[in-house]
C-alpha cells in the first residue's frame with residue numbers, strides 16, 4: 001500500500017477485551033522503538049482511537065489532493081478514523097455494504113506518509129471488515145487480543161482461525177486484564193482466571209507477546225487521551241508494550257526478508 005511498509009491488524013473475537021487500548025499503546029511503543037507508525041481505526045460504528053490519542057472532538061483532516069485526506073497526528077503518530085469525518089454523537093445506522101465502503105475509503109484514501117507499520121484497530125468479530133482487509137491489501141500479520149476467561153478464548157480462537165483461512169500470519173496473542181492489580185494496596189487477583197493466553201498460544205502454535213494487568217490507570221490514561229506508554233514511559237505497563245512492540249517489529253521485518261542473501265567476493 002502506498003506510503004505504508006507493513007500492515008498489522010489488531011483483532012479480537014470478542015468485543016470489550018481492550019483491543020483499542022492495546023492498539024494505541026502498541027502504536028506508541030513502536031514509535032518509541034524508532035518506527036514511523038500509523039493507526040487506522042477500522043471500527044466504523046464505534047471508533048475510539050481519536051479519544052485515546054487525545055485528538056479533540058470535531059477535528060477534521062486536511063485534504064490531500066482531490067481524493068485523499070492527510071492523516072491526523074498525535075503523540076508523533078499518524079491516525080485516521082471515522083471519528084474525524086462524522087459527528088460521533090450521532091449513531092451510524094448503516095447497512096453492511098456502506099460500512100465496508102467507508103472502511104475501504106479510509107484504507108485507500110488516506111495519504112500515509114512513510115509509515116513503517118500501520119496498525120489497524122479492527123472491529124470485534126469475523127465479518128465484512130476482516131474479509132475486506134485481507135482481500136484488499138497485503139497484511140503482514142495479526143495480533144490477537146484476548147482476556148484469559150474461557151468465553152473470551154472461544155472468540156479469540158475464531159479470530160485466529162479466520163486469519164489462518166485468509167493466510168494472514170498470527171504474530172501472537174496479547175493477554176489483557178491478566179491480573180487485577182489494586183493501585184491502593186497492591187493486592188492482586190486473577191479475576192478472569194489464569195493461563196488462557198498460554199493455552200491458546202500452544203493450541204495454535206503461536207506465542208504470548210505479553211500480559212497486561214487490569215488497572216485503574218490503564219483505563220484512566222487511555223480515556224483521557226494520554227495512554228500509559230506516553231504518560232508513564234518508564235512504568236511497568238510501558239515496558240510490557242515495548243517488549244510486545246519489539247517482537248511485532250521483528251516478525252514483520254523478517255516476513256518481508258527474501259531470505260539470506262549470499263554474495264561472493266575475492
Ligand SMILES: Nc1ncnc2c1ncn2[C@@H]1O[C@H](COP(=O)(O)OP(=O)(O)OP(=O)(O)O)[C@@H](O)[C@H]1O
Nearest residue numbers: 015016017018019020021124177213214215218219
Ligand atoms: N488492562 C486494562 N485495565 C483497565 N482497563 C482496561 C484495560 N484494557 C482495557 N481497559 C478498558 O476497558 C474498556 C474497553 O477497552 P477497549 O475499548 O480498548 O476494548 P475493545 O476491545 O477495543 O472494545 P470494542 O469491542 O468496543 O472495540 C475501556 O474503557 C478501556 O479503557
